[in-house]
Amino acid sequence: xxxxxxxxxxxxxxxxxxxxxxxxxxxxxxxxxxxxxxxxxxxxxxxxxxxxxxxxxxxxxxxxxxxxxxxxxxxxxxxxxxxxxxxxxxxxxxxxxxxxxxxxxxxxxxx
Amino acid sequence: xxxxxxxxxxxxxxxxxxxxxxxxxxxxxxxxxxxxxxxxxxxxxxxxxxxxxxxxxxxxxxxxxxxxxxxxxxxxxxxxxxxxxxxxxxxxxxxxxxxxxxxxxxxxxxxxxx
Numbered sequence: 001x002x003x004x005x006x007x008x009x010x011x012x013x014x015x016x017x018x019x020x021x022x023x024x025x026x027x028x029x030x031x032x033x034x035x036x037x038x039x040x041x042x043x044x045x046x047x048x049x050x051x052x053x054x055x056x057x058x059x060x061x062x063x064x065x066x067x068x069x070x071x072x073x074x075x076x077x078x079x080x081x082x083x084x085x086x087x088x089x090x091x092x093x094x095x096x097x098x099x100x101x102x103x104x105x106x107x108x109x110x111x
Numbered sequence: 112x113x114x115x116x117x118x119x120x121x122x123x124x125x126x127x128x129x130x131x132x133x134x135x136x137x138x139x140x141x142x143x144x145x146x147x148x149x150x151x152x153x154x155x156x157x158x159x160x161x162x163x164x165x166x167x168x169x170x171x172x173x174x175x176x177x178x179x180x181x182x183x184x185x186x187x188x189x190x191x192x193x194x195x196x197x198x199x200x201x202x203x204x205x206x207x208x209x210x211x212x213x214x215x216x217x218x219x220x221x222x223x224x225x
Contacts, residue, residue: 042216097208103153
């Protein structure tokens with residue numbers, strides 16, 4: 001079945017450093033979504049990418065969707081302690097209704 | 112945050128006992144989902160519902176059943192809890208279930224099976 005793989009599983013950075021997490025799908029995706037989960041919290045939707053090669057920005061966060069629509073990345077510039085958490089990518093699975101989530105990348109930031 | 116609540120928020124139970132987790136939404140969304148989250152596994156879909164009394168299995172449905180008698184409530188039942196079902200359970204909702212639909216998550220229930 002469809003798989004969504006994320007790397008790295010963990011990333012520890014010093015505050016101010018950049019961070020990137022990558023998401024790869026075994027099949028072409030119609031769209032990809034990104035979620036953030038703070039420690040002890042629940043996943044919260046960040047953004048959705050739909051078009052091939054699409055790039056979207058949210059302040060210090062840059063999201064990209066690959067040309068082949070099989071991979072995506074999230075880049076954070078100049079990390080802050082508020083960026084701490086697990087970042088998940090997710091793509092639609094099969095028919096409507098269901099998402100396949102990657103296993104997530106846990107970001108920790110040393111102040 | 113979307114109007115989603117889960118109850119209980121924490122539960123400790125013993126192996127072999129039945130457990131029911133409740134998800135309640137005030138958004139009148141059609142689709143509801145139950146996930147479990149375990150270290151190293153991310154979020155895995157247990158069951159989902161696409162309407163009142165309409166449910167289907169996810170990827171890890173063994174040992175779980177669900178019911179949805181009202182739009183706002185989606186119940187997850189562990190008929191006979193096992194230690195492998197110790198996990199954090201999240202409910203999620205989405206308005207239409209369309210491929211571009213966003214899912215909104217509840218606060219989660221931490222279940223420990225001794």
